Amino acid sequence: QLVLVESGGGLVQAGGSLRLSCAASGRTFSNYHMGWFRQAPGKGRQFVATISRTGNTYYADSVKGRFTISRDNAKNTVYLQMNSLKPEDTAVYYCAADSTLLPSRAESGYNYWGPGTQVTVST
DSSP states (O other), rough: OOEEEEEOOOOEETOEEEEEEEESSSSSSGGSSSEEEEOOOOOOEEEEEEEEEOOOEOOOOEEEEEEEEEEEEETEEEEEOOSOOGGGEEEEEEEEEEOOOOOOGHHHHHOOEOOOOEEEEEE
């Protein structure tokens, strides 16, 4: 069982920045691709970014150029640096771990999920 816990969410003004962290425990973190998803009120969960075991990164078009995903295998942690935040970025942000061959943009590709952290961007 891989346990994931997100932190770093909060309230920020439009144009501001936040850095989310996701700490993993229980299994070998470096064996997993890691992803970030988000869910806004009344909407389904949406892919944000993923980073492969080897460090390759992929982003949703809506966050490309503003968000950066990274990982520190020595700390068993994945990060999401969010800059130039917009009110439409308001959501609960989830990290997830994927043990399949290739990193996925689909929820179904992920085996483990954190409980989420709220990000609210005010105008």
